Amino acid sequence: MENPVVIISRNPRIQELLRNLDRVIPTQTTILITGETGTGKEVLADYIHQTSDRAPFPFVKLSLSAMPEDLLASELFGHERGAYTSATTEKKGLFEVANRGTLFLDDIDDVPLSIQTKLLRFLESGDMIRVGGIHPVKVDVRLVVASKVNLKKMVDSGRFRSDLYYRLHVYPVQLPPLRDRREDIPLLVDFFNRQFGNGAPIRLDEKVLSRLMAHDWPGNIRELKNVVHRLVLLNDSKTGLPDLPEDFLPFGFSSVSGTDCLSCLIGQEKTFEQVVHCLEGRLIRYAMAETGGNKQQAAHRLGLSPSTFRDKLERVEKGGISIYSSCSDC
Template structure:
């Protein structure tokens, strides 16, 4: 949603409407009416005419979040709107010309849904004009301080709140299964009860008690128990994740990571090659004296 906001604000449509739609929150039976509107009386409950969200976004932008939840039965109508630049309200006899920029976001790989027959390939190729892959927040922890400051200013600018080093370290260490939306809610909730400084104890219990290493171990154990991985595969998965996490924690410093993992540098180097981790451009060979001791500090979007 933040990226969609950015695209709209920096386009020539910035002074025009920007409609945001959470598709997963709208019941399937109401979605067509919400998006495309209806005339008076085409079905029970339609007492008057109603403009759809596409019509309200005319000359501006519309953001369809969770496009992977878009019903297959309506995908042909959405495709027709995009191709013809006109839409029909439910019960209407004449189409309405519209001019909108469509931005969509998916929480899963749409190409996989296409291969499974759950998403129309022609619609996929129509919206996949400028794809932007946004990694999960846990894979871009360097963004967390900037996002934290952004949300503090958004929800409590008048308080001039700052964050302690310990609190920021806890926020960076957390795995954020809810991605940016979860971080936004945590900051929003926290600033309500803070006057000038966010301390570690002000953060939710789940953030403070999170242990990244235990999370990796539990995840690999779950894959083993559910038979997604063999024992050998689970051990390799755990080893690769521990190495990747250590390198990330130490800004890619291999010598420091070897010391942290109690491994000879040559052994760590062999394992990095084994698991294909050397493609990570953060890996470096800095001297141990230059190692930082502090802690550094999730969708596919189609435009």
């Protein structure tokens, strides 16, 4: 028995999506899931299977991207003995393997036109023909497909069959990117933290969670999962900002150590006073970015009195270094 799939979300759009989907799952309707890479299309397909009456039977999945056309045809529909040189035995395709269950085809937008024709035949008649065969094979399969791009645009450009598109588009589901459901980030972080921590999750510093909340997540949930995995691997109990990948860090944090400034001093590109000025500027930029521009909090963060911080800030700005721009001095 597979572990039950749980969709973790408090986002209203996701919750409405699931409520509507629960009405469609008991039917045999083909479902098209669209969304950016990493938004959880495969997880949703697994949820559809596990909550349907097909759950006791196979859930078979295949990514259609970057697979040679002849190999893809054999993988999906099987082949007869002698269909080609290396076909020494008969082989069942994934449609037959998934009989009575669910077949999930990811990256349907990458499927060649010749395979699209075969998929259309299955959707219209419920049968398929093996490579090298002549007799139709009847299969009982619930088809769920996913696309990372707008299929209608592919239809308009002639790269996707319009008749197949309308067969697949009976019930489309659009998964939003993680940046549009930020309220789910703490829930997902906690889930992955417990998953990778084997029941002993690490403590996440509040500033770490703030950084995770502020990130745009171009890789969506998959990227978040990998970042949390990294944090768990690198820490025994508690995390801090330095444990995050560099592109998550507040501006200037990764170079606050002053390694570049030291290089400037050793290489005699700058005087000692200039290097100190540059390093102070980096520390001040970091503190201001971390506190959202609040000077009192930034002073506290650096362990300075408010008056001392103001003086240093004025000197840095008089020196021509904006606290809101990157450091070009080192």
